[in-house]
Amino acid sequence: MGKDGREERYFIRMTRSERIQHLILMLSVGILVITGFMLEGERWVIESFGSAGETIFYWRGILHRIAGITLILLSIYHLYYILFTRDGRGWIMDMLPRLKDIRDFYHNLLYFVGLRKERPRFDRFTYQEKMEYFSIYFGVPIVVISGIMLWTEYMWNKFYLDIARAFHKGEATLAALAILVWHLLTVFFKPGNYPLNRTFIHGRISEKEVKHHHPLWYERLTGRREDS
Amino acid sequence: MKIPISLILMVLIFTPGPLLSADKENCLMCHKYSGMGRYETVLSGKGRKRIFYINKDLFKETVHGELRCKDCHSDVTKIPHDRVRKVDCAKDCHIQDPSSGKEFSHRRIAELLKKSVHGVEGTNNPRYRKDLPTCTYCHNNPLNTVSDSKDHLYFLNICMQCHEKEEWARRFLKHQFYRMGKRRSSKEIVALCSSCHENKRMMDRHKLDVVIGFRDTYHGKAIAYGNEKVANCLSCHAPRSLGFTPHSIVSKRDLRSPVNPANRLKTCKNRGCHPGATREFALGRKKIHPSGVEGLIKLASYRPPGGTENPSKGSDPPLPEALSEEVFHEKVVYWINTGYKIAIALIVGGMLMHQTLDFVATIRERRREEEEDG
Numbered sequence: 001m002g003k004d005g006r007e008e009r010y011f012i013r014m015t016r017s018e019r020i021q022h023l024i025l026m027l028s029v030g031i032l033v034i035t036g037f038m039l040e041g042e043r044w045v046i047e048s049f050g051s052a053g054e055t056i057f058y059w060r061g062i063l064h065r066i067a068g069i070t071l072i073l074l075s076i077y078h079l080y081y082i083l084f085t086r087d088g089r090g091w092i093m094d095m096l097p098r099l100k101d102i103r104d105f106y107h108n109l110l111y112f113v114g115l116r117k118e119r120p121r122f123d124r125f126t127y128q129e130k131m132e133y134f135s136i137y138f139g140v141p142i143v144v145i146s147g148i149m150l151w152t153e154y155m156w157n158k159f160y161l162d163i164a165r166a167f168h169k170g171e172a173t174l175a176a177l178a179i180l181v182w183h184l185l186t187v188f189f190k191p192g193n194y195p196l197n198r199t200f201i202h203g204r205i206s207e208k209e210v211k212h213h214h215p216l217w218y219e220r221l222t223g224r225r226e227d228s
Numbered sequence: 229m230k231i232p233i234s235l236i237l238m239v240l241i242f243t244p245g246p247l248l249s250a251d252k253e254n255c256l257m258c259h260k261y262s263g264m265g266r267y268e269t270v271l272s273g274k275g276r277k278r279i280f281y282i283n284k285d286l287f288k289e290t291v292h293g294e295l296r297c298k299d300c301h302s303d304v305t306k307i308p309h310d311r312v313r314k315v316d317c318a319k320d321c322h323i324q325d326p327s328s329g330k331e332f333s334h335r336r337i338a339e340l341l342k343k344s345v346h347g348v349e350g351t352n353n354p355r356y357r358k359d360l361p362t363c364t365y366c367h368n369n370p371l372n373t374v375s376d377s378k379d380h381l382y383f384l385n386i387c388m389q390c391h392e393k394e395e396w397a398r399r400f401l402k403h404q405f406y407r408m409g410k411r412r413s414s415k416e417i418v419a420l421c422s423s424c425h426e427n428k429r430m431m432d433r434h435k436l437d438v439v440i441g442f443r444d445t446y447h448g449k450a451i452a453y454g455n456e457k458v459a460n461c462l463s464c465h466a467p468r469s470l471g472f473t474p475h476s477i478v479s480k481r482d483l484r485s486p487v488n489p490a491n492r493l494k495t496c497k498n499r500g501c502h503p504g505a506t507r508e509f510a511l512g513r514k515k516i517h518p519s520g521v522e523g524l525i526k527l528a529s530y531r532p533p534g535g536t537e538n539p540s541k542g543s544d545p546p547l548p549e550a551l552s553e554e555v556f557h558e559k560v561v562y563w564i565n566t567g568y569k570i571a572i573a574l575i576v577g578g579m580l581m582h583q584t585l586d587f588v589a590t591i592r593e594r595r596r597e598e599e600e601d602g
Contacts, residue, residue: 043443049454112585113585154509155508159513163560163561166561170568171568174571181576181583182582191590
């Protein structure tokens with residue numbers, strides 16, 4: 001119930017399929033990051049595992065590969081989803097980068113430093129969310145190709161393997177830090193979200209939030225302009 | 229009160245005790261005292277601590293535990309003895325080799341070692357003989373570390389059906405088990421080899437490549453975790469299953485070497501490590517693990533070790549073609565890494581700034597809303 005006694009209205013921001021896809025992505029990337037960076041640990045950290053180290057190393061490799069395959073399959077499914085399902089097409093159409101995003105970015109920066117009075121009027125996805133989403137399109141092919149090369153090491157030139165390792169590690173570091181700084185920091189700690197923005201669990205977003213953060217989307221969905 | 233030394237000696241000599249019973253040569257009369265030792269400051273100037281204490285029970289469990297002291301320290305003829313020479317492992321033992329009936333000796337191994345890159349005859353630079361490892365640099369009279377496992381007891385029972393003395397049978401069995409198993413962990417092997425091969429000055433003296441990055445490779449990390457399946461130094465430089473032994477290691481430039489390009493493919497495929505290895509995989513790069521000068525990217529200014537003796541001449545000798553290819557490879561990898569470092573700094577740094585500004589702006593908005601509401 002809202003403050004004025006009316007039922008609070010919600011919009012669906014993530015469909016069930018999208019939520020499950022997000023969950024799988026979250027788990028697989030989480031496992032990949034943890035088991036991957038276990039290879040980059042300092043020697044004293046690694047050696048502190050003692051006699052359990054061998055077992056840990058074995059499962060590290062297995063889990064990394066399982067999570068990697070999961071990520072590949074998920075990516076393929078997602079391509080199917082955005083091309084051949086109605087919800088998916090809606091998702092990708094809202095996600096596609098437009099000229100407005102560059103303008104929004106610029107205006108948002110101006111707003112941050114006080115040179116503009118209002119935030120830009122965002123649609124369903126802000127430029128930040130679009131960049132996060134499309135960085136997966138950039139990063140996943142790199143880690144997948146280099147990862148498969150490292151997995152089938154025996155058939156590649158060592159020079160290409162060294163390149164693959166450099167890309168795999170570099171891209172993984174970039175992705176992990178980007179997720180940490182832009183995604184996790186936002187959903188956990190952005191004022192208004194703390195302790196956690198639960199949209200990824202129930203898929204809902206409140207009318208108030210939509211009006212406030214995604215006014216263009218609100219207009220599109222309801223046909224009403226929300227200026228207040 | 230002053231106690232005369234002779235009195236102390238008398239007490240020691242007449243100390244009865246089961247402790248000394250096995251010690252027929254009476255060496256433990258002195259060497260059983262744990263305080264026995266000295267600092268070698270005067271003679272060698274190095275200040276090395278020498279311990280001459282022998283723990284009888286521990287010694288008995290070592291691989292040489294059956295031998296008498298004088299079998300190896302043969303120049304000790306009287307007690308108290310003079311300064312003793314180093315033990316020569318290649319001398320004839322007083323133990324019979326059951327296979328030939330002759331006196332047992334490690335001489336064959338010593339001969340092998342002499343011809344290897346670690347020996348006087350095989351080294352690139354015999355002038356620095358002191359750098360070469362002796363038997364005892366790698367071997368330290370280890371314990372027969374075989375626990376009384378179930379298998380062990382099972383086989384002991386079989387032995388004891390014919391053989392009378394259990395102690396003998398147990399020892400013999402331990403020897404078998406010990407020799408059949410892996411005696412050093414990969415971690416120990418890497419540490420042992422690195423103790424010299426990570427020393428650039430020593431490697432330069434012998435015109436060898438200093439090993440720098442093995443521990444950062446996938447093999448190195450797996451070994452740090454305790455994995456015994458991945459390759460350690462010896463798996464490639466002296467693979468036993470291909471007929472090589474650690475005592476006959478030769479330089480990779482030698483055609484016999486298992487890491488020479490001529491044999492490398494076979495070595496990679498060995499032991500089911502990379503069974504499907506292609507020529508590309510085995511020969512794609514001259515160097516499998518980083519070695520050479522520190523930080524291969526610096527190879528551009530690489531001088532062959534021989535050239536460093538005359539630095540005043542200035543101009544660097546041109547790089548061998550094979551090496552310049554390595555430099556190119558290393559540069560490509562270096563620039564990818566550097567590119568990512570710059571990208572991460574810019575992108576993640578930018579994100580962090582954007583986040584901070586966004587958070588501040590959002591807090592400002594929320595305050596304003598609260599004021600309007602309230």
